[in-house]
Amino acid sequence: MIGKIIYLTDEDDVHSLRDRLAWAASSGETGRLIVVMPSRSQHIYETMHFDLIRRAGQQLGCEVALVSSRMNERRLSNEAGLPSYRNVRQAKQARWEAGTEVKPLRRLAKPRRFIANSLARLFPKRSILRNILRVGVALATVTALGGIGFVLLPRGQVSLVASSQNISTITTVALDSRATKVNLLDHTVPAQKLETFAEGTLTIPTTGRKEVSASKAGGIVTFFNLLNQPYTVPQNSVVRTSGGSTPIRFITTHNQEIPPLGRAEVRVQANEEGAASNVGANQINQVEGVPSVAVRVINQQPIGGGSGKTVKAVSRDDYKKSKAILTAQLLKEATEKLQKEPDVAKGNLYLIPTSIFIADIQNETYDRFATEVADELRLDMRIQVAGLAVSPVSLSEIARAEISKKVPRGFSLVEIEMDRGDEVEEDTGTRTKVFVTVRGKVGAEIDPVDVRNLVRGKTIADAQTALQRNFPLQRPPQISVSPSWAASLVNRLPFVPMRIQVDVKREG
Secondary structure (H helix, E strand, O other): OEEEEEEOOOOOOHHHHHHHHHHHHHOOOOOEEEEEOOOOOHHHHHHOOHHHHHHHHHHHOOEEEEEOOOHHHHHHHHHOOOOEEOOHHHHHHOOOOOOOOOOOOOOOOOOOOOOOOOOOOOOOOOOHHHHHHHHHHHHHHHHHHHHHHHHHOOEEEEEEEEOEEEEEEEEEEEEEOOOOOOEOOOOEEEEEEEEEEEEEEEEEEOOEEEEEEEEEEEEEEEEEEOOOOOEEEOOOOEEEEOOOOOOOEEEEOOOEEEOOOOEEEEEEEEEEEOHHHOEOOOOEEEEOOHHHHOEEEEOOOOEEOOEEEEEEEOOHHHHHHHHHHHHHHHHHHHHHHHHOOHHHHOOOOEEOHHHOEEEEEEEEEEOOOOOOEOOEEEEEEEEEEEEEEEOHHHHHHHHHHHHHOOOOOOEEEEEEEEEEEEEEEEEOOOEEEEEEEEEEEEEEOOOHHHHHHHHOOOEHHHHHHHHHHHOOEOOOOEEEEEOHHHHHHOOEOOOOHHHEEEEEEEOO
16 A cells, blocks of 8 residues: 655755655554655755665655656665665556565654754754854964965075077068958058148259340441442341351441442441350351342451350259259158158057158249249249058067067067068059068077976976076076075975976077
C-alpha cells in the first residue's frame, strides 16, 4: 500500500528529507513512501545521500522508494539498496522487494513540525559584534605577518639596458583631397585643400638704357649744276649718304640758284637728332627726288654738331625681376596665413610646404610700358594660393606601418620620427605625392617574468653571467640585494620571484 508521496524541492537536503519521513511515519502512514526527486536540481543531487535515506526508512519502519528522471540517481539509489523508478506511476505498479522488517522507534515526544531547509541546528547563531571582531583580528594578524615577512625577506633589484639600434626607411605618401580614410596598401592619406589670397605693390629702379637725341648735325654741301641753264635747288631738298646699311638724310635749309654748269654751296641739317647724323667729308653724295636729274652733291667738309644722351628706360628684364620678387613676397605672406589657420596652428593638420602653389594670378599691372623712359617701375599684383594639409596622425600611421617592416625579430619599436621630404609629383592641386623619411629606434624585447625566473636563487655573479648569455644587452646588468645584511649573509637573489624587481631600459 502506498502511504505517501513526498515531492522534494531545490531547498531540500538529506536532513530535511529525514524530517519529512519522520513526520509521515508519525501520521500513521507507515506503508510505502515514494520520494520524488526534482527533475532539474543539481544541488540536491550533489547533497543527497541515498544510504542515509534507506537507513532512515528502516528506522522508521517504512519502505522508501525513489522516483527520478536521472539515470545516475537511479543507479546510485539501487547501489544503496533503495528501489528506484522513472516515474510515480511505475513506482505504484511495481512490486517492491521486501525488505527486513524493522520495528519502528517509539517516540517519547511528538516530532517537531517540519520546516523546509532548516539548518539552524548546524549553524548556531552568534553575536554579529563577535563575528566582526574575529574577522578584524584575523585581518590584522595576516597583515602583521605579511609586513614582517616583507621586511625580513631579502629583496633583489635587477637593472637591464636592452640592446637598441636605429632603423630608417624612405617611402612615398600620396596626399589626396578626395580620399576619406588612410589606405595602407597604396600609401594614400586624406588631405584637406587650404586656400588664401595675397596682394601687394612693388617698385623697383629700372635697369634699361635708351639713347635720346639732343641736337641735329649741320654743315655745308656743294651742288653741281648739270644743265646749260640756271637751276634753283628748292628748300627742304633731301640729300643722303650712300654708304652703310642705313642712309643718313639731310635737308636743305634755303633755296639756292646754281648757274649753268656751275656750282653753289647750300647749308643742310640732319633729318634726325643724335650723334649718328655726324658724317665725314665726301659721305653725302646722293640727291633724292626731282633735283637728282639736274644736280649732283658732295660734302667737301665733315658734317657735325649732332649729339644725344643715354637715359633710364623700362626693360623686359625689369618686368621679370619685379614679378619674381613680388611673387615670392606674396607667396611667403600667403604661406604664413595658411600656417595661422586654426587647425594648422593647433597641430591638428600639417601643411605640406612643397604642396603650396599659386592657383591663380588675379591681377598683374605694370605702370610703364617696355622701353619707356622711366627711372622706376611699379607692379600691382593679387594672387590666390592653395596648399594641401594632412593630419599628422594619418602620416604617422603610414610611417609606423612602413618602419614596422624593418624591425628585426626579437625587437620592438620604441619610437619613431618623420621628415616630410620633397614633392614627387602634383596633380591639379588635389593629389600630391611626397617623400617621407621615417627613422625609428627598436629595442630588444625582454620579459621581466623571464628575467625573474632565470635569476631567482642565483648568486649575483651567476645571475649576471646568465643574463648576458640569454638576453641581448647594451651593457652589463646591475644587480643588488637589500637589505645590506641579507647581501652580506646570503649573497643570493631571493627564491621568490615576487621579491625581485626588474627594470628594463632601452638606449640608442
